[in-house]
Amino acid sequence: MPDKIAAHADCNSFFASVEETFHPEYKKVPMAVAGDPENRHGIILAKNELAKTFGIKTAETIHSAKQKCPTLLLCPPRHGTYGEFCERINAIYEQYSDFVERFSIDESFIDLTFFGGDALKIAHEIRERVARKTGVTISVGLSWCKTFAKMGSDYKKPNAVTHITRENYREILWPMAAGELFMVGRNTAAELEKFGIKTIGDLANTSEAFLRQQFGKQGEYLYASANGLDDSPVARIGEHDPVKSIGNGRTFKRDLTSEQDIRTGLLVLADSVAARMRRADVKCTTVQITIKDTALKSITRQKTVQPTYLATDLVQACIELIHVSWPTGKPIRLLTVTAQNLLPAGEAVEQMSLFDTPGGSEKAEQLEKVVDGIRDRYGGESIRHGSVLGNDLGIG
Numbered sequence: 001m002p003d004k005i006a007a008h009a010d011c012n013s014f015f016a017s018v019e020e021t022f023h024p025e026y027k028k029v030p031m032a033v034a035g036d037p038e039n040r041h042g043i044i045l046a047k048n049e050l051a052k053t054f055g056i057k058t059a060e061t062i063h064s065a066k067q068k069c070p071t072l073l074l075c076p077p078r079h080g081t082y083g084e085f086c087e088r089i090n091a092i093y094e095q096y097s098d099f100v101e102r103f104s105i106d107e108s109f110i111d112l113t114f115f116g117g118d119a120l121k122i123a124h125e126i127r128e129r130v131a132r133k134t135g136v137t138i139s140v141g142l143s144w145c146k147t148f149a150k151m152g153s154d155y156k157k158p159n160a161v162t163h164i165t166r167e168n169y170r171e172i173l174w175p176m177a178a179g180e181l182f183m184v185g186r187n188t189a190a191e192l193e194k195f196g197i198k199t200i201g202d203l204a205n206t207s208e209a210f211l212r213q214q215f216g217k218q219g220e221y222l223y224a225s226a227n228g229l230d231d232s233p234v235a236r237i238g239e240h241d242p243v244k245s246i247g248n249g250r251t252f253k254r255d256l257t258s259e260q261d262i263r264t265g266l267l268v269l270a271d272s273v274a275a276r277m278r279r280a281d282v283k284c285t286t287v288q289i290t291i292k293d294t295a296l297k298s299i300t301r302q303k304t305v306q307p308t309y310l311a312t313d314l315v316q317a318c319i320e321l322i323h324v325s326w327p328t329g330k331p332i333r334l335l336t337v338t339a340q341n342l343l344p345a346g347e348a349v350e351q352m353s354l355f356d357t358p359g360g361s362e363k364a365e366q367l368e369k370v371v372d373g374i375r376d377r378y379g380g381e382s383i384r385h386g387s388v389l390g391n392d393l394g395i396g
Contacts, residue, residue, distance in 0.1 A: 003144035003166075005119045006234055007110040009093065009126065012137045012158035014106035015046035018085050019075050021135035030054055031073040034062050035304030043306055045077055045285070049158065059306060077304070079286070079341060085134060092129055094237055096122060101235040104343060107153075109146055111234040123161045131159065147230040148173065150182045169228060174201030181225055188218070200226050246280070247288075248272045249336030255294060256332040262322060263315065269337040270314035277309035277339055284308060284339035287317035291326055292334035301325045307343055314339065 011017065015033040020026045030051040035042030042062045054069040065072055086105050093100045099111035110126075112119040123140045131137050137159035141152020148169060152162040155172065164172055179189030181200050195214070197203050203211075204226035211219030224230055248269045256262050277284065287305055292298040301321045305313060318337055326332070 002113075002116070004111065004113045004233075005115070006143060006146045006149040007112050007119070007123055007126075008103075008141045008146065008149040008153045009089075009108050009110060009130075009138045010140075010153040010157075011089065011106035012139055013046050013048055013052075014085075014136065015077060015082055016048040016051075016075075017046075017136045018078075018082055020048060026073065026075075029073050030056070030069050030071060031075065032056060032065060033077050034065075034074045035077070042304055043285075045304065085136060088134055089130055089136065089138075092126065092133065096126060097234075098237055099234040100237050101239070103150075105341075109149065109234045112142070120161065120163050123163075127159065127161055143169070143228075145228050145230040146232055146234065147182050147225045148228055151180075166228075170201065174199060174204060174226075176200050178203050181222070183225070184222070188215075188222075191215070192222075244342065245288075245338050245340045246273050246276045246282075246284075246342070247336055247338030248276075249290065249334060251292075251334045252332075256335070257329055262332065262335075263319065265332075265335050266315045266318050266337065267311065269335060270311040270318070273337050273339050274309050274311040274314055277342070278345075280342075281345045282309065282342040283345050284314075284342050286340040287314055287321075288336075288338040288340055289318045289321050290334075290336040290338070291322065291332055294331050294333050296333070298334070299325060302340070307345075309339075309345065 016026075016031060019031070019033060026048065027050075030048070030053075032047040032051050033045045035045065043059050044056060044062065044065050046058060047056045047065075051065075051069065051072060054072070056065045056068055056072065062074065082105060086102075090100060090102060090108055093108055093110050097111050097114065101109040103109060112122055115122045120142060123142050127138055127140055139153045139157045139159065140161045141149040141155065141164065142161065143149040143152055143164040144166065148164045151173060152164045155162040155164075162172075176199060177189065178184060178192045178197055178200055179186060181203065184192075191214075192198075192203065195206075197206055203222055206223070208220065208223040211223050213219070215222060250265070250269060252265060256265055285304060285307055286302055288300060288302045290298055290300045303317045303321050305317050308314070314337060318335075
């Protein structure tokens with residue numbers, strides 16, 4: 001039986017590329033799409049090719065990026081426009097296959113098994129059509145499994161196709177550092193290195209039983225991925241579209257007027273949203289808050305954050321938005337906290353939280369996951385934040 005053929009299409013510098021379609025002059029200068037340029041702690045969401053030459057990286061602070069390139073042009077994000085481009089690009093993919101699985105706003109898997117020996121030619125055709133019709137370039141990885149297809153799209157950028165075959169995968173992938181294997185994070189790579197496993201090839205040639213003993217279920221994944229044994233299919237169109245946002249809102253038993261009231265209300269909402277993100281294994285890069293007053297008039301504000309699924313980060317972002325958007329002491333009837341622009345947790349750039357000391361974010365993630373485990377086992381009310389106990393807001 002012939003191999004299936006999976007493609008992974010990844011838009012190059014997606015947000016920046018979309019901005020360049022509206023402003024071709026941006027291609028001639030270092031440019032980045034970023035959060036609020038007035039906030040030195042805002043982060044870079046995407047950068048163009050010229051900005052990359054200065055060493056500017058996604059998710060670093062604007063302050064840091066400007067130190068590397070003082071002339072860097074900053075553009076505010078237009079997420080609605082990026083969503084429209086996402087739909088246009090995926091519509092092209094869907095002309096070639098009924099199996100198109102969206103992995104994020106700028107990445108999709110495509111099953112090209114139907115094309116057999118012409119699949120490489122079709123991958124180039126898709127790449128050329130997307131560029132011609134949208135102005136956005138893509139890099140495509142092609143292989144017999146989704147893991148290697150994803151790594152193929154990362155291998156050559158921008159505007160390229162890489163075919164990883166059963167004949168060349170050892171030559172292309174095995175010399176890479178183990179941490180470059182799809183879905184292997186920095187911490188796992190460090191643990192692997194303790195056992196002398198430095199490259200993907202080292203990992204592939206390590207006993208599966210040993211990896212299972214040391215890493216549990218994850219060890220099976222590591223072994224299978226390094227050896228190209230991933231047999232997960234590409235989902236049919238619409239089956240596994242990623243969740244676009246996760247939110248929770250509440251009308252309180254009485255109006256919120258004090259800072260403590262607001263923090264208590266936010267903590268319960270953010271706790272729920274963060275737990276749902278962890279359950280879906282995603283992190284957000286935008287936090288949105290909706291505030292409604294006693295006259296039922298509402299405002300909505302957003303803030304870009306480093307990738308997170310921590311309740312503490314969500315609360316902090318919401319507090320900052322309220323401080324600049326809502327008069328002190330003005331009663332609040334309803335709050336809604338929404339996590340937007342979600343990324344797979346394994347793909348989210350690992351950065352030190354703006355609100356933590358070094359290492360604090362990792363410890364906070366571990367703590368909140370422990371809380372998740374307790375609640376899954378003993379119920380949602382089994383463990384609660386002390387600050388919400390005995391409140392008169394109708395929450396807890």
